[in-house]
Amino acid sequence: MEQFNFNNELSGKIALVTGGTKGAGRAIAERLLQAGATVIVTARNAPEKKNSNLHFIASDLSKAEGAQNVVSEVLTNYGRLDILINNIGGSSTPAGGFAALSDADWESTLQANLLAPIRLDRGFLPQMIDRKTGVIIHIASIQGKLPLYDSTLPYAAAKAGLRNYSKSLSNEVAPKGVRVLTISPGWINTTASEAWLGEIARNSNSTVEEAQQGVMDALGGIPFGRPAEPEEVAELIGFLVSPRANYLTGTEYIIDGGTVPTI
Ligand SMILES: NC(=O)c1ccc[n+]([C@@H]2O[C@H](COP(=O)([O-])OP(=O)(O)OC[C@H]3O[C@@H](n4cnc5c(N)ncnc54)[C@H](OP(=O)(O)O)[C@@H]3O)[C@@H](O)[C@H]2O)c1
Missing domain, CATH: 1.10.1220 (Arc Repressor Mutant)
Structure with missing residues (x-):
């Protein structure tokens, strides 16, 4: 993709991208870096393609201790967080509808797609509220409104929950100076x-x-x-976390090449 000059519009900002070692997360991390932010990425495994400008923290965010460790490591080493991109998520449960799914399938999907962002938000929001500034992004999916019941039932339900939670959180913290937004990609x-x-x-x-x-x-x-290419999703996020989007909060942005057939 063509390289743009973003005039260092995120210079001085500290950003965290969960799952920033692969896929959409990596593209988002690189886009925020291009705009001048200090970028921290997390994943369970160290990135295969190393970028020494991306600060890596190893952590399993599907567990409460994993989220706690990331919050304390970031706040101890960087003193604050300005931009939180809750990107991890996905589906690894069997196809076949409701009868093919166990409690363990539901729990693992809800942990990664819903509880991980909830825990990180809870950990990072107090210092954002104290400073009356901050942006939180939740990466959901068009499946939150267009479920594929046969293949990804728990994932779609978790992402629907994330969209709803994101709206509630934005209502609560917008008066305190923090913006909260949802991005719902189609297939990337x-x-x-x-x-x-x-x-x-x-x-x-x-x-x-x-x-x-x-x-x-x-x-x-x-x-x-x-x-979509990961960079196309990253570009939308680069705009939404920038000062150019200062009046945007509580809204959802669908990026799906037109997939969702309804308005
Ligand atoms: N790809 C799509 O078509 C699509 C469509 C709509 C929405 N989305 C959403 O977009 C987001 C990114 O998806 P993607 O396809 O880019 O994902 P991906 O290529 O599978 O990458 C996932 C990233 O998250 C990390 N990760 C996974 N589980 C983790 C855990 N428990 N703790 C910490 N890190 C973990 C992975 O690294 P490790 O494995 O090393 O931990 C990796 O860095 C997800 O929320 C997904 O639901 C994707």
Whole structure:
């Protein structure tokens, strides 16, 4: 993607991107870095492609202790946090609808997609409120309003919960100077989705292109004809966390190439 000059509009800001080592999270972290922020990324494993300008904290955010460790490490080492991008999430439960799912499937999905952001918000908000400034982004999914019951039932329910929680939180903290926003992407072309397509192709004896078309058909079609690139999602977030978006809070931004068929 073409490199823009963002005039260091995030210079002096401290940002945390959860899951910032791969996929959308990595693109978001690099976009905030380009705009001049100090960027911290978290994941369970160290990044394969190292970028020495991204400060890495290893942590499993699907556990309460993981979130506590990240909050205390960031506040001890950097003194504050200005921008929190709650990006981790995903689905690894079996397909097959309600009967195929155990309590453990529901719990693991809710931990990663809903409780992880809730815990981090709770940990970082007090210092944002004290300073009357801060931006929190929740990465949800179009599945929060367009559920695919056969393949990702707990994920869709967790993301719907995240959208609702995000709105409540914004109502509570907007008067205290903190902005809270939701981004709901459609399909993004990430490492995880490439691996997933490969698996579908192998299991169905088809090509990756046919598998991609099958996924687009299951979504009811993507009018744009392709998934988003991670950098396209990152670009929206780069704007939303910047001072150019100072009056935006409590709203959801769908970035899906037209997938959701309703207004
Ligand atoms: N890809 C899509 O099509 C799509 C569509 C709509 C919404 N989204 C949402 O966009 C966000 C990013 O998705 P993505 O596809 O870019 O993900 P991804 O490529 O699978 O990357 C996930 C990142 O999160 C980290 N992570 C996963 N579980 C973690 C845990 N328990 N604790 C700490 N870090 C963890 C991963 O690193 P480690 O594995 O090393 O921990 C990795 O850095 C998610 O919220 C997803 O639901 C994605």
